[in-house]
Every structure is written in C-alpha cells, then in structure tokens.
Amino acid sequence: MANQTEVFLSEQVVVLCSCALSFLGSSLIIITYMTWSDLRTTPRRLLVWLSVSDWLSAVSYAYGVGKVFHSDSVDCVVQGAISTFANTSSFFWTVAIAVYLYMFIVRSNKRGADSLVWVFHLVSWGVPLAITVAALCLDKIGYDASEVSVGWCWVKIHASDHVLWMLLTGKIWEFLAYVTLPVLYILIKRHIHIAHAALSEYRPILANSSTAQSFSSMADMKLTMIPVIFIFLRIWSTVRFILLLANSTARQHPVLVTLHGIGNTFQGAANCIMFVLFTRPIRTRLCSALCWCCPRCTSNQSTTDPTEAQAQR
Template sequence: MLLGNNTCHHDNISDLIIQYIAMVACILSSIGSFIIILSYLLIRPIRTKVREILVHLSVMDLTYSLANLIGLILNYDNHIKEVSGSCEPKLTHPYDIICKVQGGVAFYATISSLLWTSGIAVYLYFRVVVNKDKMIRVVVLLLYLTCWGIPATLTTWVLYVEAIGYDYSSSGGWCALKQKSQSTHTGDVVIAIFNNDLWIMLTTVLVVMLCGLIHFHIRKQLRFMKESHTLLSNSATELQRTDTKLLFIPVIFIILRIWDVVFNVLTVYNSVDLPTGVEITLKLLAAIGDSSQGLCNVVLYCVFTPTVRRYFMKPFNRCGCCHGDEEERQRLLSSTWLLSTGSSRHGHHSNSGVMRTSSISSKQVTT
C-alpha cells in the first residue's frame, strides 16, 4: 500500500487501469490461497507442520485479497463528499465505516502475512539445521503468538488513532493507512514504517539469511556424503532440487513486495518528484505484487507438489483428458521436505549416510 505524494485528485484513466489489474490479481490470489487451504483439508499425507504454517499464511493472503477486492468493487471514489480547502477525501456514510473495517482487516492481514512468511523460513531453519524437537515446539508456539498477536496489537492502535481511511495516493483504490500529516513528512514517514516498509525489510533480511543458512547446510551435507561415498543418485537429485526450490522463497517475496518500499523511499523519505510514467508503473507493480502472493504460493506449493497435483488431476485422468508418465514427472519435480508431501519412501535406506540425507529431505519437515 503506497503512500505517495500529497495529491487532491486521481489521474482517472491510469488509476482505473491499475484498479482493474489489481482486481484481477486479487481474484487470482484468492483462488490460489483457497486451493492451498483446500488441499491441506482434503489430502491427509500433506498435513505436516510446515504445511500448517503455510495454511495460516494462505488464510491471511486470502483475507487480504478479499478485503482489497471489496474495496475495489465498492469504488470509494464514487462516495466522496466535497470538503473545501482540504486535500483529504471524506467518505459519505456508511462508506466511511465500511472503509475503516475493510482497511483494518487488510492491514491486519498484510502484517500477519509478512510475519507468517518469516515463520516458514524460521521453522525450516530450526527443523533442518537445528533439528531439536523441544526447541522446535517452543519456536512454533512463539510463531503463533507473534504472527497473530503483533498484527492484532498494531491494528488496534491504528484504528484507535483513526489512521485507517481512504487516500487519493492509494496504490490500488482500497482503504489503508492514510497520511496523518499534510504539512510535513514526519507523519508520512511514521505511517510508512508501520504500514508495510519495516515489516517488508525485516522479512526480506530474515528470509534471505535463513534460506541462505539452510542452503549452505544442504550443500555441506552433499559434500560430506560425496566424500564418504554414501550419496545415492536419487538422494542427490532430491537435495539439489530441494535446494533450488528453497531459493524461490526469498526471490518471489522480493519480486512481489519490493515496489512499495522503492516508491516510499523515493517519494516519502526523500521527497523525489517522480515522472508520471514512473509513478504509475510503481503503483501498478505494487498493486499487483501486494495481492499476488497467494497465486505464487499455489504454483510453488501445489502445482510443483506431486501429491497435490495428482489429487486435483484425478477428474481429468478419469475422463482421459490427461495422459503421461506421472512417475517420471514426480521424479523430476519432487522436493519432499520443502513441499511437504509427507511421503517417506525416500527414507528407507539401510546405509546411515543415506538415512542422514533422507532426514534432511523428508523427516525434518514432515514431523
């Protein structure tokens, strides 16, 4: 949710295009998040702790997308009453109340979504690298308290100070944190930090750091097993593909979330007067990125998960619409511990070195 510069009107054509594109992104993200939740409820083998955390993330992504979609459908621009001498839009009743509810729900969901994204990286680190069950149970409990508690506290505060509202500079046309200071940038900076920027930057640093540590741990295990001649080809392929899949977590997150930070750094923190084309482009990218995490997650955690993919492809297989060697696709696309298929077929080797490999790829995240 961009803050932007103080303006008293919309560029109707460009903002309308951004709102329609944001609406499509919200719908696709909602569908993706719903599929992730549905797969967890329907497919018993994938009901693992990392999938459980992913479901909490998907619930927040679904909530955020639906809240913004409602804001877009209501089209607050049509319910603004004229206030002379003020650049801050005032909504007519009851849309002013609806705006606060929609903005508050979206604010809670986006902060919680960022924290749950960090939570996945934290859990994977403690499960794969540390691998101490008692410590992991404590970590999971702290994740629940943090990812549900901090957003609730912040949302209560911003609603209490009436910081939620409709702003002409909103990236997509929904209600969010509004600018509290029209004369200075002090209020804008505070709101930008508590809005998204602080949490995006913290999440980026944490996810990149933890995924990097897991990456180096996996590479270390591969080198150890090669040197001890205990590495089987299928185990090597599994770990390498797991390692590659792991790198997508920070990359996708940065691509989706960086545009808010870039825009606010330029316009709020440094007061740069952006060219119209650049401003519209950043707003468009932010509107798409803010509402697309559910879509990206369903591709990463469902489309590329053989167990989930086979389950949802059953109706097409029965009608003869889809054919092919599923076992070959499963071998090429499998990444068991990250995607949490719950399968243990790679963990039944008698060699101790191979057992160590399978514990990284399966047991450590399907516990």
C-alpha cells in the same frame, strides 16, 4: 492536501486479476491441506495460516481496488483495517516459516521447532491485531489518496504522523523481512549443501541417484526462490513509499502503480505455484482429481517430494 494518484481502469483490471489468482491460490493451499491428511506436516500447517492471511489480503485489496476510495467512508476504514491486519500478519507468517525451517533443518531440533508454533501464532496474529486496533482507536486508518496504495485504504495521508503509522502498520516489518528471509534461507541452503557434499562419495552406489538429485535440485530452487519472490513482489510498494518520503511524483507513474498492485496482491498465488503446483505429490494428486482420465496423472501418485518427506520425519 496531498496529491492524489489516479488509478486507471487498466490498472484496476490487472490488480483485480492478481487478487483473484491470489484468492484461488490461497484457497487451493487450504483445501489441499484439509483434503489429504498425510500431507499435514507442520511446515505446511504454517503455510496454511500464511494462506489465511493472504486470502484476507486478496479479498480486502480486491474490494478496495474495485471501488477506488475517495474519502474516509466507513467501508474504507473497515477495508483498510482488514488489509492492514492481514498484510502485516502475512509478513510475520512468512518469517515464521523460515525460522521453523532453520530450527528444524540447520539446528536439527524438531522438538524445539514444534514448540515455537504457539509463539508464531501469538506473534503473527497478536502483533498485527494490536497495531491495527491501536491505529483504529487513534483514527489513523482511512483514505490515503492511493499515494502508497492502488485504490484501497491504508493510513490516512493527511495525518500529521502518517509516515510513523505507515512504518508501524507495515513498512518496518517489510524491511525486517527483506533482511531476515535471505539470511535464514542462505543458512539453510548452506547447511543442506554441506550435508550433500558429505554424502557425495556414496552417490554412485545409491539407487535412483539421478531421481534423487533432481528432487534435490527442485528443493534447492525452492529455497532460493522463496526470498527472491517475496522481495520481488514487495519491493514496488517499498519504492513508492520511499518516493513518497522524497516527495517525488514518480510514485504516481502508472507502471510503478501497477507493479505495486500486483506485488501486494499476488503473494497467495506465488505460494500456490511454489508449494502446490511445484510440489510433486500434491500436483499429481490434483492431476488425478481433475484429470482422472489421464493415465500419466496416476502413474506417479506414489512419488514423494523429499522436502515433504523430510518435514514428515
């Protein structure tokens, strides 16, 4: 029988807070998309579907870490199945957004990028669903003794082929995302930098060039931070998985367990910070809605983010 990683109350509280922030962040992305029709670009629509996956992940993980399962109960299996599907779907949607931006920006093929949307749905929902159903039918989802989780259920730790199913239900897609996301975003950034360099001689005569340059810097920062944040959040679960393979008790260290819990549950909040709070047209509209008495909130209402404008063209 495998050892069990103890989940302390402090770890539960921290991870539950992370789940709550991710729940709120994912909900805010969905609500803003539904509220303002002029912001319904294809990239933001893909972000909404990613947020649906992150929303499901946050809810299922919150239930698991709040209860801290100790056996293969029915709710353990249900929670494990939902989190497996949602977490795997989140990987696919994250990569799908990068592929869309690559096709749209680097290849300058908006029609080709838009034609991939149905493929994204087929793959990002279909593959995780097929894997989850297969794992359920073969009785692989259940109690994992928190050895590669933080109280929630995933792949049964006592299954003889648990490593294979951990790879199929998440880790192999996580590893692929680690490679794919940096490559695609580096190519996108390189293309944008080349385009900016080609226009550099005209910048002195352009109106509001300083404002445009600040917008460009913000867009550039986003392209840099997307893969960095993804890897930083997900790397802790990967470290614990590798330590499990090495049979190292370091995987049970409270700090590592806490970082794993935050990393697996904070993606929705991170996306909200990047694409809502750091996106000026949405931020100013939220400011107008929540702080209607503040004149500064409405003064910049008409200002647009060049990344949003580019996506709408």
